[in-house]
Amino acid sequence: MRQNNMLAMILAGGRGTRLHALTKKVAKPAVFYGGKYRIVDFPLSNCANSGIEVVGVLTQYESVLLNSYVAAGQRWGLDAKNSGVYVLPPREKEDANLDVYRGTADAISQNIDFVDTFDPEYVLILSGDHIYKMDYSKMLSHHKACGADATIAVIEVPMKEASRFGIMNTDETDRIIEFEEKPEHPKSNLASMGIYIFDWKLLRKMLLADMVNPDSNHDFGKDIIPAMLKEDRRLYAWKFKGYWKDVGTIDSLWEANMDLLDKNNELDLSDPSWKIYTEDVTSTPHYIGENGVVNRAFITQGCVIDGEVKNSVLFTHAKVGKGAKVYDSVLMPDAEVGDGAVLHRVIVADGVKIGKGAVVGSADSEHIELISKRVKGVE
Amino acid sequence: MCNAFGIVNFAGSNIHVEGMQDHRPIGAFSFLGRYRTIDFPISNMSNSGINHIEVFVKRNPRSLTEHLGTGRHYNINSKRGKLHILYTDDKLQSDLYNHDVSAFMYNMECIEKVPYPYVIIAPSYMVYSMDYSKLLEKHLESGADITILYQNVDTAKDEFMNCNVLNLNKQKGVLSIERNRGTAKNRNISLDTYVMSKELFMELVKKAAKFSSMYTLRDIIDDECSELDIRGIAHHGYVAAISDFKSYYDANMRLIDYETAQDLFAPDWPIYTRTNDSSPTQYYETSNVKKSVVSNGCEIEGTIENSVIGRGCIIKKGAVVKNCVILPGATIGEDVHVENAVVDKQAKIVRVKEVVAKVEEPAYVGRGDIL
Numbered sequence A: 001m002r003q004n005n006m007l008a009m010i011l012a013g014g015r016g017t018r019l020h021a022l023t024k025k026v027a028k029p030a031v032f033y034g035g036k037y038r039i040v041d042f043p044l045s046n047c048a049n050s051g052i053e054v055v056g057v058l059t060q061y062e063s064v065l066l067n068s069y070v071a072a073g074q075r076w077g078l079d080a081k082n083s084g085v086y087v088l089p090p091r092e093k094e095d096a097n098l099d100v101y102r103g104t105a106d107a108i109s110q111n112i113d114f115v116d117t118f119d120p121e122y123v124l125i126l127s128g129d130h131i132y133k134m135d136y137s138k139m140l141s142h143h144k145a146c147g148a149d150a151t152i153a154v155i156e157v158p159m160k161e162a163s164r165f166g167i168m169n170t171d172e173t174d175r176i177i178e179f180e181e182k183p184e185h186p187k188s189n190l191a192s193m194g195i196y197i198f199d200w201k202l203l204r205k206m207l208l209a210d211m212v213n214p215d216s217n218h219d220f221g222k223d224i225i226p227a228m229l230k231e232d233r234r235l236y237a238w239k240f241k242g243y244w245k246d247v248g249t250i251d252s253l254w255e256a257n258m259d260l261l262d263k264n265n266e267l268d269l270s271d272p273s274w275k276i277y278t279e280d281v282t283s284t285p286h287y288i289g290e291n292g293v294v295n296r297a298f299i300t301q302g303c304v305i306d307g308e309v310k311n312s313v314l315f316t317h318a319k320v321g322k323g324a325k326v327y328d329s330v331l332m333p334d335a336e337v338g339d340g341a342v343l344h345r346v347i348v349a350d351g352v353k354i355g356k357g358a359v360v361g362s363a364d365s366e367h368i369e370l371i372s373k374r375v376k377g378v379e
Numbered sequence B: 001m002c003n004a005f006g007i008v009n010f011a012g013s014n015i016h017v018e019g020m021q022d023h024r025p026i027g028a029f030s031f032l033g034r035y036r037t038i039d040f041p042i043s044n045m046s047n048s049g050i051n052h053i054e055v056f057v058k059r060n061p062r063s064l065t066e067h068l069g070t071g072r073h074y075n076i077n078s079k080r081g082k083l084h085i086l087y088t089d090d091k092l093q094s095d096l097y098n099h100d101v102s103a104f105m106y107n108m109e110c111i112e113k114v115p116y117p118y119v120i121i122a123p124s125y126m127v128y129s130m131d132y133s134k135l136l137e138k139h140l141e142s143g144a145d146i147t148i149l150y151q152n153v154d155t156a157k158d159e160f161m162n163c164n165v166l167n168l169n170k171q172k173g174v175l176s177i178e179r180n181r182g183t184a185k186n187r188n189i190s191l192d193t194y195v196m197s198k199e200l201f202m203e204l205v206k207k208a209a210k211f212s213s214m215y216t217l218r219d220i221i222d223d224e225c226s227e228l229d230i231r232g233i234a235h236h237g238y239v240a241a242i243s244d245f246k247s248y249y250d251a252n253m254r255l256i257d258y259e260t261a262q263d264l265f266a267p268d269w270p271i272y273t274r275t276n277d278s279s280p281t282q283y284y285e286t287s288n289v290k291k292s293v294v295s296n297g298c299e300i301e302g303t304i305e306n307s308v309i310g311r312g313c314i315i316k317k318g319a320v321v322k323n324c325v326i327l328p329g330a331t332i333g334e335d336v337h338v339e340n341a342v343v344d345k346q347a348k349i350v351r352v353k354e355v356v357a358k359v360e361e362p363a364y365v366g367r368g369d370i371l
Helices: A017-023 A041-049 A064-071 A104-109 A112-118 A136-146 A159-164 A200-211 A220-230 A250-259 B039-047 B062-068 B100-106 B108-113 B132-142 B198-211 B217-224 B245-254 B258-264
Strands: A006-011 A054-058 A084-088 A122-127 A130-132 A150-156 A166-170 A176-181 A190-199 A235-239 A244-246 A286-288 A293-299 A308-314 A325-327 A342-344 A346-348 A369-371 B004-009 B052-057 B082-087 B118-123 B146-153 B164-168 B174-179 B187-197 B230-234 B281-283 B288-290 B292-294 B303-305 B320-322 B337-339 B341-343 B354-356 B363-365
Touching: A006 A041, A006 A104, A006 A112, A006 A136, A017 A250, A017 A369, A041 A054, A041 A122, A041 A130, A054 A112, A064 A084, A104 A112, A104 A122, A104 A200, A104 A220, A112 A200, A122 A136, A122 A200, A130 A190, A136 A150, A136 A190, A136 A235, A150 A220, A166 A235, A176 A220, A176 A235, A190 A200, A190 A220, A200 A220, A220 A235, A244 A250, A250 A308, A250 A346, A293 B288, A342 A346, B004 B039, B004 B132, B039 B052, B039 B118, B052 B062, B052 B100, B062 B082, B100 B108, B100 B198, B100 B217, B108 B198, B118 B132, B118 B198, B132 B146, B132 B187, B132 B230, B146 B164, B146 B217, B174 B217, B174 B230, B187 B198, B187 B217, B198 B217, B245 B341, B288 B292, B292 B303, B337 B341, B354 B363
Parallel strands: A006 A054, A006 A122, A054 A084, A150 A235, A293 A308, A308 A325, A325 A342, A346 A369, B004 B052, B004 B118, B052 B082, B146 B230, B288 B303, B303 B320, B320 B337, B337 B354, B341 B363
Antiparallel strands: A122 A190, A130 A244, A150 A190, A166 A176, A166 A190, A286 B292, A293 B281, B118 B187, B146 B187, B164 B174, B164 B187
16 A cells, blocks of 8 residues: 555456356356456456555455455465455445445445555556456556546547447546446547546545435446536546457457467567466466467467367367367367367357367357357267 | 475485586476476475475575475465475585585584474485375385385486486395496486485484585485385386486476376376466467477467477577477577577577587577577
8 A cells, every 4th residue: 555555446246147158157257368367367467567555356246266266365466464355245234234236336335444444545446357458557647647536547449339338528638528328429439448546535425425325326337427527526537558358248258369369469468567467277388299280379388289279269278189170269277179079169168078079169150159068079 | 294394405416417507406497398397396295295395405596496485386384384495504615515414414403493203305306296195104114214215217228327226125125325327227216215204314414424524315325224224115107317418308308298297297296386477378370389398478480399398488480499498488580490409598599590409419508598
């Protein structure tokens, strides 16, 4: 806290319903991405790399795995004295019954006591669902320079897609004059990234009022930001340039993985100055056998490959049998492709086995197929 | 839990690896891309339930101490356990006096304080998997004073040169310890791994120091063969002794075979190492990789065949890497052909287009060199 007087709160309760079987037993932030990571590694590593020392992670939906995963703060270097990752699922309190978080803002409201113990000047609100690299300290500098009450990170999106986002309309000084949630006729293409810096004293006051407002959805985008604008508070947009992806669907999760195959891709996971940290898995380097053919692929430790892998991302301990073909696909941890099996445009969920000679997916499918159950082999 | 503590000993002066050892002790040698050789004895101890491990470091301690850190990554209990790095006496008159016995004497106070009655001593220059709790069990069952782990090999004429050899009787009693001079094919190679009581260990160390200021642990145990009940227990499976440059190369190359590697890396016997947080490896359109072991964080555009590639290596377009051990952070430039070579850390082969050696005499490209 001494470094920047800012505490981060990561909203990690998302169900990610459109990821189907991948989020059946884990919340969306725990979904695997990029060969060795989970999505939540990105905001956590960003916090660590930005010099933020205290991070609260608000969990709710299927939180068992996520709670233990993020609690091991040493993975991201968030375990020094006065530093730590705090897991914050809903809890029973003296003056209230055990309740679920009713919305993004309510999740913070129910943890006002937690934030107060650190007495921060600023609070950074993040989503645990997004893949990006961002230096939050730069955003904080901007916040201070503008003398803002709140700063919202925005990214320019193609105008024709703007109606899918929360759009910020700003003046020439980047001050936000209007916020429109999924506007039919957008006036700007600055989409909110769901990343906010607030002055804690002000946010605290707004949250207390929001908690008892019967008409509120207790949501940052729907309630808190509009309320602040109504009060004529100083809200500023901070423009982010770089890779940013909210992987809501199987198709977009696949796409985000495929993005990594491009040389000089924007996310650049190999940049030593901004590493993304994750669980340290014990396994050998990956093995490529005599019959292995590997082109345009992102492959991590523990994989064993004796077939053809093209345009694909392979996670820890994925196995590709002799003569198997894995094209335009994602194999999650411990996925196994039997000898001679052929895969096109699929995501194979973790631990799922594809039998010998099976043919899965197709090269000209419109959507990516998620394989979450064992596929029998053919003789 | 294991009723013993561990000592990881450094290699004696009989062992020297040309080139590489000038930069770091053998324990700190990069091994199979992502490991260092010392990961093996420490993981063996940790997996065997040994929670107190003393690592002795002779010289060039920087890379080793950095790698070992607090020992957290070796799964050593951070409160009840300990990974203790101990240094040799730096006031010795000559390097000849700088051997294991003098290091044990110098740190005798630490050894005395250890609250375990038995000790397992393993060398940092050997690579194998072994459950030491079972070894201790067998040692106790037999009632022997000292148990030495060995491996029977039929390649002693060409391999394990200068390593220790156990001269065994039919009952596996150790008659003497000799050096392998390559005079016979079949030998019982000592894995320099000893089990005994802490009491006896301290007694022998003191005795050796008193007897000769150049006596090593192996020397005093050899002397005691006629007095004490010293027995050998055979190890089976993958063993490598990094005793010279060629053996380092061969030890890596042998593990390219997945079946052989399964023998060293059993699923229930994890070998731990320090994470580098590197991203997965990126293969581009032009990559052509066969029969190889590749670590994370690499960028590969060229051809790799029958090689071990360390973390964070760059293999450029048109490059051909064949029968090589490439250490972490090395770069093989465009259209460069490297064959039968060990390329040390951070080396860059970019200006010369060909580094080809004979398979019997692999080439060594020095640490950080730019060719």
